[in-house]
């Protein structure tokens with residue numbers, strides 16, 4: 001062995017090994033420091049977290065321990081919210097717990113009675129004004145100037161009054177009847193069996209519909225179920241709100257609206273469009289396009305109100321629904337600019353479509369997946385939705401039709417259909433209501449006499465997490481299972497049944513409660529009934545029905561899964 005090889009060190013190698021040793025030590029020290037910090041934070045937050053009693057008998061809201069100072073629960077809440085919330089629900093059985101999100105306290109309320117009292121608190125005690133304004137400007141493009149914000153504040157009570165038309169009997173009836181009339185005309189064309197895209201209807205184009213032949217030789221249309229249902233409903237329900245001209249003049253409007261919905265949380269961050277974040281600029285481009293289309297509508301409405309010709313494309317503005325007609329009067333009284341009007345209308349159109357259309361998509365998924373439920377529903381609704389095959393008198397057979405459509409009876413005489421609607425609201429949606437606490441407030445955890453009372457502190461945030469309650473096994477047996485008849489309660493004997501929401505609160509509550517809930521229920525029952533009366537649906541290629549996976553959205557879940565279905569005319573309709 002050469003003695004020099006071991007005795008004389010190579011300088012370069014020696015330096016290298018010292019640097020990497022130093023780096024190793026630095027990393028190790030940093031890692032150990034972080035570990036100690038995390039363990040200390042976990043220990044202290046675990047110590048401070050549990051509920052403490054105050055002298056008036058109330059308790060502080062227990063906070064879940066966390067590992068990272070300042071950031072708190074942000075990582076778990078961002079990446080696995082359902083896991084975090086379900087585990088917390090099973091631990092804090094009183095119905096409320098708190099999270100630390102970036103050093104702000106967020107009380108998560110899932111006790112139905114506590115959530116109910118919180119939502120019904122006076123505006124001066126708990127409200128969501130600041131969030132509402134932020135969403136209006138950041139998501140829907142309401143101008144941020146001081147004058148615009150003053151006009152916005154001045155309009156709030158008037159805007160609320162306009163919503164009576166979505167709830168009051170006569171206007172609601174007209175809107176529902178308008179929706180039924182349009183749907184009766186179009187449901188036979190859900191799919192047209194046209195090979196050429198030019199001859200297809202718009203909801204077929206967006207769902208990539210194409211004709212196909214089943215192994216047994218039957219001709220079917222294969223289409224992507226989600227866009228088919230969602231876009232059919234959009235085209236058929238919105239004329240009752242904004243009139244037929246807007247819907248006909250802007251066939252691509254709803255594609256932009258879906259992009260706004262997909263990018264909702266990105267728009268809400270308020271990040272500028274020039275940042276290299278595709279979700280932000282995509283959502284902004286879609287928002288601006290949708291906004292401009294509404295702007296043209298607003299200008300036409302204004303011209304018409306001034307006695308001028310609104311333009312060739314706007315000759316049917318007299319069928320614009322009562323909510324928007326009354327809003328126009330308010331806008332004119334308060335001297336709203338066109339941009340302010342367009343932003344408010346965009347937010348209403350989003351609210352009208354973002355949840356209800358997807359709800360029907362989920363309902364239909366569950367219904368078509370279970371042949372027994374489908375058959376029972378068809379039997380239940382048959383006396384009220386009369387679908388038939390016209391007798392062939394001409395050379396070509398006529399497509400099936402619906403002649404009578406009794407929407408009152410769908411609500412009052414079809415318990416299974418109504419129960420399916422409630423079951424989808426329970427399971428296929430994750431709605432939240434949000435409040436900023438303006439005052440300290442002590443609320444009992446339940447209606448029981450000696451219930452624990454919790455203090456929600458001024459300056460903290462409160463979330464009424466309806467979905468955490470909707471999937472609580474203490475209230476709903478086997479909560480993750482969708483059961484068609486879960487909400488049917490037999491009253492006296494087997495004959496009298498009632499179907500109601502019970503403790504389910506998909507529409508929030510209090511002053512910010514969903515203003516479209518009455519219309520949403522009607523349209524969900526109407527569209528579900530129209531689809532199942534006229535069409536058969538099965539997974540393409542004869543595969544078993546597989547439910548799409550949920551993708552969190554603002555209320556009712558969305559999905560990224562492309563569910564291709566074979567659609568054919570319903571067999572066995574009576575010939576008339």
Ligand code: HEM
Pocket residue numbers: 166348351352353355356359429431432433434506507508509510511512513514515516517519520555556
């Ligand atoms: C299944 C369908 C729907 C669901 C699950 C739903 C759910 C909700 C929820 C959770 C809120 C917030 C409540 C709160 O903060 O406590 C809300 C607000 C609202 N919804 Fe709906 N909604 C649906 C359909 C509709 C429809 C069809 C319309 C319009 C025709 C509509 C119009 C509104 C409006 C205007 C608000 C804002 C209320 C306010 O801040 O004053 N919604 N909705």
